[in-house]
Amino acid sequence: MLGLLAACSGQARADDNVTTELQALKAKLKELQQKVDSEARKTRQVDAVQAKAMPMPGTYKALPVESCAGGKVCYKGVTLTFGGWVDLTGIYRSRNIASDTGSVYNFIPYQQAHNFYVPETRFSARQSRFSVLAEGNADPDTHLAGYGEIDFEGAAQTASSVATNSFNPRMRQLSLEVDRSDLGLHFLAGQSWSLNSPGKAGIDSHGVDAPGVIDFESVPGFISARQPGLRVWQDIGPEFKLAASVENAQTAFFGGNVPTVGTPAVGPQGVLNPNLQVNLTGPGGSFFNSLNNVSLNQVPDFTVKAAWDPRLGPYKLHVEAWALYRQLFDRFNGANHTYDTGSFGGHIFAELIPKTLDLQLYGSHGVLGRFTQTPFPDAAVGQDGTVLPLTITAATVGLVWHATPSLDVYSYAGLEKAKANFANVGTTPFGYGNPLYNNTGCFTENTPAATCNGNTKEVRQVTAGIYDTIYQGNYGTLKAGVQYSYTQRLAFDGVGGAPKTDDNIVMTQIRYYPF
Known part of the structure:
Protein backbone atom coordinates (compact mmCIF):
# COMPACT_ATOMS: atom_id res chain seq x y z
CA MET A 1 0.00 0.00 0.00
CA LEU A 2 2.81 2.29 0.91
CA GLY A 3 4.47 1.48 -2.37
CA LEU A 4 1.34 2.39 -4.29
CA LEU A 5 1.11 5.72 -2.46
CA ALA A 6 4.74 6.45 -3.15
CA ALA A 7 4.23 5.67 -6.80
CA CYS A 8 1.21 7.96 -6.99
CA SER A 9 3.13 10.70 -5.24
CA GLY A 10 5.99 10.42 -7.73
CA GLN A 11 3.55 10.55 -10.63
CA ALA A 12 1.96 13.68 -9.22
CA ARG A 13 5.32 15.40 -8.91
CA ALA A 14 6.11 14.47 -12.52
CA ASP A 15 2.80 15.90 -13.70
CA ASP A 16 3.53 19.08 -11.76
CA ASN A 17 6.96 19.36 -13.42
CA VAL A 18 5.44 18.92 -16.86
CA THR A 19 2.83 21.57 -16.11
CA THR A 20 5.50 23.94 -14.87
CA GLU A 21 7.61 23.40 -18.00
CA LEU A 22 4.60 23.97 -20.23
CA GLN A 23 3.83 27.20 -18.43
CA ALA A 24 7.45 28.30 -18.80
CA LEU A 25 7.41 27.50 -22.51
CA LYS A 26 4.17 29.45 -22.95
CA ALA A 27 5.71 32.39 -21.12
CA LYS A 28 8.77 32.31 -23.38
CA LEU A 29 6.57 32.01 -26.48
CA LYS A 30 4.53 34.99 -25.35
CA GLU A 31 7.71 36.95 -24.75
CA LEU A 32 8.98 36.11 -28.23
CA GLN A 33 5.63 37.09 -29.74
CA GLN A 34 5.80 40.42 -27.96
CA LYS A 35 9.30 41.00 -29.35
CA VAL A 36 8.10 40.14 -32.86
CA ASP A 37 5.15 42.48 -32.49
CA SER A 38 7.45 45.20 -31.18
CA GLU A 39 9.84 44.81 -34.13
CA ALA A 40 6.90 44.86 -36.53
CA ARG A 41 5.65 48.10 -35.00
CA LYS A 42 9.10 49.65 -35.32
CA THR A 43 9.28 48.55 -38.94
CA ARG A 44 5.89 50.08 -39.66
CA GLN A 45 6.95 53.31 -37.96
CA VAL A 46 10.13 53.49 -40.05
CA ASP A 47 8.14 52.81 -43.21
CA ALA A 48 5.70 55.54 -42.28
CA VAL A 49 8.51 58.05 -41.70
CA GLN A 50 10.13 57.12 -45.02
CA ALA A 51 6.79 57.38 -46.80
CA LYS A 52 6.39 60.90 -45.46
CA ALA A 53 9.91 61.76 -46.64
CA MET A 54 9.34 60.43 -50.17
CA PRO A 55 8.26 63.06 -52.72
CA MET A 56 4.76 63.15 -54.07
CA PRO A 57 4.31 62.10 -57.72
CA GLY A 58 5.63 64.82 -60.04
CA THR A 59 8.49 65.92 -57.75
CA TYR A 60 12.14 64.98 -57.65
CA LYS A 61 13.37 61.88 -55.82
CA ALA A 62 16.09 62.36 -53.24
CA LEU A 63 19.31 60.93 -54.60
CA PRO A 64 21.91 59.36 -52.32
CA VAL A 65 24.98 61.49 -51.80
CA GLU A 66 27.23 58.91 -53.37
CA SER A 67 25.29 59.12 -56.68
CA CYS A 68 26.56 62.67 -57.39
CA ALA A 69 29.18 62.46 -60.14
CA GLY A 70 32.47 64.31 -59.93
CA TYR A 75 21.04 69.38 -53.86
CA LYS A 76 17.70 67.87 -52.77
CA GLY A 77 17.70 65.38 -55.62
CA VAL A 78 18.62 67.95 -58.29
CA THR A 79 21.96 67.63 -60.10
CA LEU A 80 23.58 70.91 -61.19
CA THR A 81 26.16 71.01 -63.98
CA PHE A 82 27.96 74.32 -64.47
CA GLY A 83 29.60 75.36 -67.72
CA GLY A 84 31.08 78.31 -69.53
CA TRP A 85 34.39 80.08 -69.90
CA VAL A 86 36.33 83.32 -69.51
CA ASP A 87 37.38 84.66 -72.89
CA LEU A 88 39.65 87.27 -74.41
CA THR A 89 39.46 87.76 -78.18
CA GLY A 90 41.80 89.87 -80.27
CA ILE A 91 40.40 91.31 -83.52
CA TYR A 92 42.01 92.78 -86.64
CA ARG A 93 40.07 93.70 -89.79
CA SER A 94 41.50 95.35 -92.89
CA ARG A 95 38.16 97.21 -93.35
CA ASN A 96 36.72 98.96 -90.33
CA ILE A 97 33.13 97.87 -89.74
CA ALA A 98 33.03 99.09 -86.10
CA SER A 99 32.04 95.63 -84.88
CA ASP A 100 33.00 93.55 -81.89
CA THR A 101 33.71 89.79 -81.93
CA GLY A 102 31.15 89.21 -84.68
CA SER A 103 31.92 90.45 -88.19
CA VAL A 104 28.74 91.79 -89.83
CA TYR A 105 29.61 90.86 -93.41
CA ASN A 106 26.80 92.91 -94.95
CA PHE A 107 28.51 96.07 -93.66
CA ILE A 108 31.94 95.57 -95.18
CA PRO A 109 32.29 99.00 -96.85
CA TYR A 110 32.67 99.79 -100.54
CA GLN A 111 35.34 102.21 -101.76
CA GLN A 112 32.82 105.06 -101.37
CA ALA A 113 33.15 104.97 -97.55
CA HIS A 114 36.04 106.40 -95.53
CA ASN A 115 36.24 103.26 -93.39
CA PHE A 116 37.08 101.17 -96.48
CA TYR A 117 40.60 102.56 -96.11
CA VAL A 118 40.85 102.25 -92.31
CA PRO A 119 41.76 99.00 -90.51
CA GLU A 120 40.20 97.97 -87.19
CA THR A 121 41.90 96.55 -84.11
CA ARG A 122 40.35 95.82 -80.73
CA PHE A 123 40.20 93.41 -77.78
CA SER A 124 37.01 91.99 -76.32
CA ALA A 125 36.03 89.79 -73.37
CA ARG A 126 32.37 89.70 -74.37
CA GLN A 127 32.32 86.09 -75.57
CA SER A 128 32.75 85.01 -71.94
CA ARG A 129 29.84 82.77 -71.03
CA PHE A 130 28.17 81.04 -68.09
CA SER A 131 25.66 78.20 -68.15
CA VAL A 132 23.93 75.85 -65.72
CA LEU A 133 21.98 72.65 -66.33
CA ALA A 134 19.62 71.44 -63.56
CA GLU A 135 18.40 67.84 -63.81
CA GLY A 136 16.21 65.54 -61.74
CA ASN A 137 13.90 62.54 -61.98
CA ALA A 138 10.22 62.91 -61.17
CA ASP A 139 9.87 59.11 -61.41
CA PRO A 140 11.87 56.29 -63.04
CA ASP A 141 10.52 57.23 -66.48
CA THR A 142 10.23 61.02 -66.28
CA HIS A 143 13.34 63.21 -66.46
CA LEU A 144 13.22 66.99 -65.97
CA ALA A 145 15.89 69.48 -67.02
CA GLY A 146 16.23 73.25 -66.93
CA TYR A 147 18.99 75.00 -68.88
CA GLY A 148 20.17 78.61 -68.81
CA GLU A 149 23.01 80.35 -70.63
CA ILE A 150 24.23 83.96 -70.71
CA ASP A 151 27.02 85.91 -72.38
CA PHE A 152 27.96 89.61 -72.52
CA GLU A 153 27.15 90.47 -76.13
CA GLY A 154 24.36 92.86 -75.13
CA ALA A 155 24.99 96.56 -75.70
CA ALA A 156 22.71 99.19 -74.18
CA GLN A 157 23.42 102.91 -74.59
CA THR A 158 25.52 102.79 -71.40
CA ALA A 159 27.86 100.16 -72.92
CA SER A 160 30.60 102.61 -73.89
CA SER A 161 34.04 101.43 -75.00
CA VAL A 162 35.59 104.74 -73.95
CA ALA A 163 35.94 104.09 -70.23
CA THR A 164 33.93 101.42 -68.44
CA ASN A 165 33.22 98.89 -71.24
CA SER A 166 30.10 97.96 -69.27
CA PHE A 167 28.52 95.52 -71.70
CA ASN A 168 25.31 93.82 -70.73
CA PRO A 169 24.67 90.19 -69.85
CA ARG A 170 22.04 88.76 -72.18
CA MET A 171 19.88 85.66 -72.23
CA ARG A 172 21.13 83.20 -74.84
CA GLN A 173 19.07 80.21 -73.77
CA LEU A 174 16.54 79.53 -71.01
CA SER A 175 14.36 76.45 -71.31
CA LEU A 176 12.60 73.57 -69.55
CA GLU A 177 12.76 70.04 -70.95
CA VAL A 178 10.66 67.00 -70.05
CA ASP A 179 11.79 63.55 -71.24
CA ARG A 180 9.77 60.32 -71.01
CA SER A 181 12.17 57.41 -71.41
CA ASP A 182 9.38 54.81 -71.51
CA LEU A 183 7.69 56.60 -74.43
CA GLY A 184 10.78 57.98 -76.19
CA LEU A 185 9.02 61.36 -76.11
CA HIS A 186 10.60 64.75 -75.38
CA PHE A 187 9.16 68.23 -74.86
CA LEU A 188 10.88 71.64 -74.60
CA ALA A 189 9.51 75.08 -73.76
CA GLY A 190 11.54 78.29 -73.62
CA GLN A 191 14.30 79.95 -75.61
CA SER A 192 16.77 77.67 -77.39
CA TRP A 193 18.47 77.22 -80.75
CA SER A 194 15.90 77.16 -83.54
CA LEU A 195 15.04 73.68 -84.73
CA ASN A 196 16.57 74.43 -88.14
CA SER A 197 19.96 75.03 -86.47
CA PRO A 198 22.23 72.03 -87.08
CA GLY A 199 22.97 69.49 -84.37
CA LYS A 200 25.76 66.99 -83.91
CA ALA A 201 23.67 64.05 -82.73
CA GLY A 202 19.94 63.41 -82.53
CA ILE A 203 17.82 66.43 -81.63
CA ASP A 204 20.14 68.54 -79.47
CA SER A 205 18.05 70.90 -77.37
CA HIS A 206 20.93 72.89 -75.86
CA GLY A 207 23.84 72.77 -78.31
CA VAL A 208 24.49 73.36 -81.98
CA ASP A 209 27.05 71.95 -84.41
CA ALA A 210 28.43 75.33 -85.44
CA PRO A 211 31.67 75.81 -87.35
CA GLY A 212 34.45 75.83 -84.77
CA VAL A 213 35.69 79.35 -85.51
CA ILE A 214 36.54 82.33 -83.32
CA ASP A 215 34.42 84.90 -85.21
CA PHE A 216 31.13 85.24 -83.34
CA GLU A 217 29.29 85.72 -86.66
CA SER A 218 30.48 82.24 -87.69
CA VAL A 219 30.87 81.35 -91.40
CA PRO A 220 28.50 82.37 -94.24
CA GLY A 221 26.24 79.44 -95.05
CA PHE A 222 25.64 78.46 -91.42
CA ILE A 223 21.92 78.95 -90.72
CA SER A 224 20.86 79.52 -87.12
CA ALA A 225 18.91 81.60 -84.60
CA ARG A 226 17.84 81.40 -80.98
CA GLN A 227 14.10 81.83 -80.45
CA PRO A 228 11.48 81.29 -77.75
CA GLY A 229 9.01 78.56 -78.62
CA LEU A 230 7.75 75.03 -78.08
CA ARG A 231 9.33 71.82 -79.40
CA VAL A 232 8.41 68.14 -79.30
CA TRP A 233 10.37 65.19 -80.64
CA GLN A 234 9.98 61.42 -80.74
CA ASP A 235 12.58 58.64 -80.71
CA ILE A 236 11.80 56.18 -83.47
CA GLY A 237 14.15 53.31 -82.79
CA PRO A 238 17.74 53.86 -81.63
CA GLU A 239 18.85 55.76 -84.75
CA PHE A 240 16.00 58.00 -85.92
CA LYS A 241 14.26 61.02 -84.37
CA LEU A 242 11.43 63.21 -85.64
CA ALA A 243 10.78 66.72 -84.28
CA ALA A 244 8.44 69.69 -84.73
CA SER A 245 8.47 73.20 -83.30
CA VAL A 246 6.56 76.47 -83.21
CA GLU A 247 8.81 79.51 -82.68
CA ASN A 248 8.56 83.26 -82.39
CA ALA A 249 8.19 84.86 -85.84
CA GLN A 250 9.89 88.05 -87.00
CA THR A 251 10.56 89.51 -90.46
CA ALA A 252 13.59 91.63 -91.40
CA PHE A 253 12.44 93.98 -94.17
CA PHE A 254 14.87 95.60 -96.60
CA GLY A 255 15.73 99.10 -95.45
CA GLY A 256 15.26 98.31 -91.76
CA ASN A 257 12.87 101.06 -90.68
CA VAL A 258 10.18 100.59 -93.30
CA PRO A 259 7.77 103.44 -92.63
CA THR A 260 4.75 103.27 -90.40
CA VAL A 261 1.61 105.18 -91.30
CA GLY A 262 2.31 108.76 -92.31
CA THR A 263 6.11 108.37 -92.35
CA PRO A 264 7.29 107.87 -95.93
CA ALA A 265 10.94 106.97 -96.48
CA VAL A 266 13.26 107.63 -99.36
CA GLY A 267 16.14 105.23 -99.98
CA PRO A 268 17.50 103.55 -103.06
CA GLN A 269 13.90 102.99 -104.06
CA GLY A 270 11.17 105.57 -104.55
CA VAL A 271 8.94 106.95 -101.81
CA LEU A 272 6.97 104.13 -100.20
CA ASN A 273 3.25 104.63 -99.85
CA PRO A 274 2.50 106.21 -96.44
CA ASN A 275 -0.44 103.81 -96.02
CA LEU A 276 1.96 100.85 -95.80
CA GLN A 277 2.88 99.35 -92.43
CA VAL A 278 5.09 96.32 -91.80
CA ASN A 279 6.35 96.89 -88.26
CA LEU A 280 5.95 98.85 -85.04
CA THR A 281 8.35 100.44 -82.58
CA GLY A 282 7.74 99.43 -78.98
CA PRO A 283 6.56 102.29 -76.75
CA GLY A 284 8.15 103.03 -73.40
CA GLY A 285 7.28 100.33 -70.89
CA SER A 286 6.69 97.70 -73.56
CA PHE A 287 9.89 95.84 -72.50
CA PHE A 288 11.26 96.25 -76.04
CA ASN A 289 14.06 98.65 -76.90
CA SER A 290 12.41 101.78 -78.27
CA LEU A 291 14.94 101.87 -81.14
CA ASN A 292 14.08 98.37 -82.39
CA ASN A 293 11.16 97.52 -84.65
CA VAL A 294 8.85 94.55 -84.12
CA SER A 295 7.33 93.13 -87.29
CA LEU A 296 3.59 92.46 -87.66
CA ASN A 297 3.71 88.65 -87.88
CA GLN A 298 0.44 87.03 -86.86
CA VAL A 299 1.40 83.30 -86.86
CA PRO A 300 4.55 81.61 -85.52
CA ASP A 301 7.21 79.88 -87.57
CA PHE A 302 6.65 76.12 -87.99
CA THR A 303 9.57 73.72 -88.43
CA VAL A 304 9.77 69.94 -88.82
CA LYS A 305 13.03 68.04 -88.66
CA ALA A 306 14.28 64.46 -89.03
CA ALA A 307 17.63 63.29 -87.62
CA TRP A 308 19.41 60.01 -88.35
CA ASP A 309 22.41 58.63 -86.46
CA PRO A 310 23.29 55.26 -88.04
CA ARG A 311 25.65 52.87 -86.28
CA LEU A 312 28.74 52.43 -88.41
CA GLY A 313 31.23 50.80 -86.09
CA PRO A 314 33.87 53.31 -84.94
CA TYR A 315 32.62 56.00 -87.37
CA LYS A 316 30.20 58.70 -86.24
CA LEU A 317 27.63 59.95 -88.73
CA HIS A 318 24.79 62.40 -88.22
CA VAL A 319 22.36 63.36 -90.98
CA GLU A 320 19.42 65.72 -90.64
CA ALA A 321 16.90 67.50 -92.85
CA TRP A 322 14.33 70.17 -92.03
CA ALA A 323 11.53 72.23 -93.56
CA LEU A 324 10.34 75.65 -92.38
CA TYR A 325 7.06 77.51 -92.93
CA ARG A 326 6.98 81.29 -92.46
CA GLN A 327 4.25 83.82 -93.16
CA LEU A 328 5.24 87.38 -94.08
CA PHE A 329 2.71 90.12 -93.33
CA ASP A 330 1.91 93.77 -94.00
CA ARG A 331 -1.05 96.16 -93.92
CA PHE A 332 -1.73 98.45 -96.87
CA ASN A 333 -4.66 100.74 -97.72
CA GLY A 334 -6.82 99.35 -94.92
CA ALA A 335 -6.27 95.67 -95.75
CA ASN A 336 -3.97 92.94 -94.40
CA HIS A 337 -1.75 91.03 -96.81
CA THR A 338 0.06 87.77 -96.16
CA TYR A 339 2.67 85.82 -98.09
CA ASP A 340 3.32 82.17 -97.24
CA THR A 341 6.87 80.87 -97.69
CA GLY A 342 8.59 77.51 -97.45
CA SER A 343 12.28 76.80 -96.86
CA PHE A 344 14.34 73.65 -96.45
CA GLY A 345 17.83 72.55 -95.55
CA GLY A 346 20.05 69.88 -94.07
CA HIS A 347 23.29 69.10 -92.30
CA ILE A 348 25.84 66.28 -92.18
CA PHE A 349 28.48 65.63 -89.56
CA ALA A 350 30.78 62.69 -90.37
CA GLU A 351 33.98 61.25 -89.00
CA LEU A 352 36.06 60.54 -92.08
CA ILE A 353 38.79 59.12 -89.86
CA PRO A 354 37.61 58.18 -86.34
CA LYS A 355 38.80 60.70 -83.74
CA THR A 356 41.08 62.28 -86.36
CA LEU A 357 39.23 63.99 -89.25
CA ASP A 358 35.69 65.42 -89.18
CA LEU A 359 33.54 66.68 -92.05
CA GLN A 360 30.77 69.26 -91.64
CA LEU A 361 28.31 70.09 -94.43
CA TYR A 362 25.52 72.68 -94.28
CA GLY A 363 23.00 73.60 -96.95
CA SER A 364 19.70 75.51 -97.12
CA HIS A 365 17.40 77.35 -99.52
CA GLY A 366 14.42 79.61 -99.01
CA VAL A 367 13.29 82.81 -97.29
CA LEU A 368 15.96 82.66 -94.61
CA GLY A 369 17.39 86.19 -94.42
CA ARG A 370 17.23 86.63 -90.66
CA PHE A 371 18.85 83.22 -90.12
CA THR A 372 21.91 84.04 -92.26
CA GLN A 373 25.30 85.25 -91.08
CA THR A 374 25.51 88.07 -93.67
CA PRO A 375 22.72 88.94 -92.60
CA PHE A 376 20.28 89.39 -95.49
CA PRO A 377 16.78 90.87 -95.22
CA ASP A 378 13.81 88.53 -95.50
CA ALA A 379 11.80 90.67 -97.89
CA ALA A 380 11.36 94.00 -99.63
CA VAL A 381 8.09 95.78 -100.39
CA GLY A 382 6.60 97.30 -103.50
CA GLN A 383 5.09 100.75 -103.77
CA ASP A 384 1.63 99.18 -103.71
CA GLY A 385 2.34 97.21 -100.53
CA THR A 386 3.25 93.96 -102.25
CA VAL A 387 5.53 91.79 -100.11
CA LEU A 388 8.60 90.75 -102.12
CA PRO A 389 10.28 87.77 -100.38
CA LEU A 390 14.00 87.26 -100.91
CA THR A 391 15.17 83.73 -101.59
CA ILE A 392 18.55 82.81 -100.11
CA THR A 393 20.82 79.89 -101.02
CA ALA A 394 23.41 79.08 -98.34
CA ALA A 395 26.11 76.41 -98.05
CA THR A 396 29.19 75.69 -95.96
CA VAL A 397 31.77 72.89 -95.94
CA GLY A 398 34.37 72.38 -93.22
CA LEU A 399 37.14 69.99 -92.23
CA VAL A 400 38.48 69.66 -88.69
CA TRP A 401 41.73 67.75 -88.18
CA HIS A 402 42.45 66.59 -84.64
CA ALA A 403 46.20 66.64 -85.25
CA THR A 404 47.02 65.67 -81.66
CA PRO A 405 44.86 65.05 -78.58
CA SER A 406 45.30 68.74 -77.76
CA LEU A 407 45.58 70.47 -81.17
CA ASP A 408 42.82 71.05 -83.76
CA VAL A 409 43.35 72.48 -87.24
CA TYR A 410 40.26 73.64 -89.13
CA SER A 411 39.24 75.10 -92.47
CA TYR A 412 35.83 76.25 -93.80
CA ALA A 413 34.44 77.67 -97.01
CA GLY A 414 30.95 79.16 -97.20
CA LEU A 415 28.61 81.38 -99.17
CA GLU A 416 25.21 83.03 -98.92
CA LYS A 417 23.53 84.26 -102.09
CA ALA A 418 20.30 86.20 -102.60
CA LYS A 419 17.95 86.23 -105.57
CA ALA A 420 16.72 89.70 -106.61
CA ASN A 421 13.04 90.52 -106.25
CA PHE A 422 11.79 93.94 -107.37
CA ALA A 423 8.89 95.78 -108.94
CA ASN A 424 8.95 99.15 -110.70
CA VAL A 425 6.33 101.87 -110.95
CA GLY A 426 7.10 103.36 -114.35
CA THR A 427 10.77 104.25 -114.14
CA THR A 428 10.78 104.38 -110.30
CA PRO A 429 12.53 101.30 -108.88
CA PHE A 430 11.35 99.31 -105.86
CA GLY A 431 12.46 96.06 -104.24
CA TYR A 432 15.86 94.44 -103.72
CA GLY A 433 18.62 93.97 -106.31
CA ASN A 434 16.92 96.31 -108.79
CA PRO A 435 19.17 97.09 -111.79
CA LEU A 436 17.84 100.67 -111.81
CA TYR A 437 19.43 101.46 -108.43
CA ASN A 438 22.29 103.96 -108.59
CA ASN A 439 25.73 102.44 -107.96
CA THR A 440 27.82 105.10 -109.73
CA GLY A 441 29.38 106.44 -106.53
CA CYS A 442 30.40 103.12 -105.00
CA PHE A 443 33.88 103.21 -106.53
CA THR A 444 35.01 106.69 -105.38
CA GLU A 445 35.63 107.85 -101.82
CA ASN A 446 33.30 110.41 -100.25
CA THR A 447 30.65 110.46 -102.98
CA PRO A 448 27.04 111.12 -101.89
CA ALA A 449 25.38 108.16 -100.14
CA ALA A 450 22.49 108.17 -102.64
CA THR A 451 24.92 107.26 -105.43
CA CYS A 452 26.02 103.99 -103.80
CA ASN A 453 23.12 101.65 -103.07
CA GLY A 454 24.90 98.35 -103.82
CA ASN A 455 22.41 95.75 -102.56
CA THR A 456 24.38 92.70 -101.43
CA LYS A 457 24.01 89.77 -103.80
CA GLU A 458 26.50 87.31 -102.33
CA VAL A 459 28.94 86.88 -99.47
CA ARG A 460 31.78 84.35 -99.75
CA GLN A 461 34.39 83.35 -97.22
CA VAL A 462 37.32 80.99 -96.66
CA THR A 463 38.58 80.48 -93.11
CA ALA A 464 41.43 78.56 -91.52
CA GLY A 465 42.69 78.34 -87.96
CA ILE A 466 44.22 76.33 -85.16
CA TYR A 467 43.09 75.76 -81.58
CA ASP A 468 45.39 74.30 -78.91
CA THR A 469 44.83 73.04 -75.38
CA ILE A 470 47.61 74.62 -73.32
CA TYR A 471 46.63 73.16 -69.95
CA GLN A 472 44.09 70.61 -68.74
CA GLY A 473 44.00 69.41 -65.15
CA ASN A 474 42.50 69.88 -61.70
CA TYR A 475 42.18 73.62 -62.22
CA GLY A 476 40.21 73.47 -65.45
CA THR A 477 41.28 73.87 -69.07
CA LEU A 478 43.13 76.66 -70.86
CA LYS A 479 42.90 76.91 -74.65
CA ALA A 480 44.19 79.35 -77.26
CA GLY A 481 43.67 79.77 -80.98
CA VAL A 482 44.23 81.95 -84.01
CA GLN A 483 42.35 82.15 -87.30
CA TYR A 484 42.39 84.00 -90.61
CA SER A 485 39.43 84.60 -92.91
CA TYR A 486 39.05 86.25 -96.29
CA THR A 487 35.55 87.52 -97.05
CA GLN A 488 34.09 88.97 -100.26
CA ARG A 489 30.90 91.01 -100.50
CA LEU A 490 29.45 91.20 -104.02
CA ALA A 491 26.58 93.52 -105.03
CA PHE A 492 23.84 93.27 -107.64
CA ASP A 493 24.49 95.09 -110.89
CA GLY A 494 22.98 98.58 -111.03
CA VAL A 495 23.46 101.87 -112.82
CA GLY A 496 27.22 102.30 -112.87
CA GLY A 497 28.11 98.65 -112.36
CA ALA A 498 28.28 95.98 -109.65
CA PRO A 499 30.51 97.04 -106.75
CA LYS A 500 32.38 94.53 -104.63
CA THR A 501 34.54 94.67 -101.55
CA ASP A 502 36.49 92.38 -99.26
CA ASP A 503 37.89 92.05 -95.76
CA ASN A 504 40.93 90.27 -94.32
CA ILE A 505 40.22 89.30 -90.73
CA VAL A 506 42.61 87.88 -88.13
CA MET A 507 41.35 86.83 -84.71
CA THR A 508 43.10 85.39 -81.68
CA GLN A 509 41.55 83.90 -78.58
CA ILE A 510 42.50 82.79 -75.08
CA ARG A 511 39.78 80.89 -73.26
CA TYR A 512 39.71 79.41 -69.73
CA TYR A 513 37.17 76.71 -68.84
CA PRO A 514 36.94 76.48 -65.04
CA PHE A 515 34.33 73.68 -64.99
Missing part, protein backbone atom coordinates in the same frame (compact mmCIF):
# COMPACT_ATOMS: atom_id res chain seq x y z
CA GLY A 71 32.37 67.91 -61.08
CA LYS A 72 28.64 68.24 -60.35
CA VAL A 73 26.66 69.64 -57.44
CA CYS A 74 23.69 67.72 -55.99
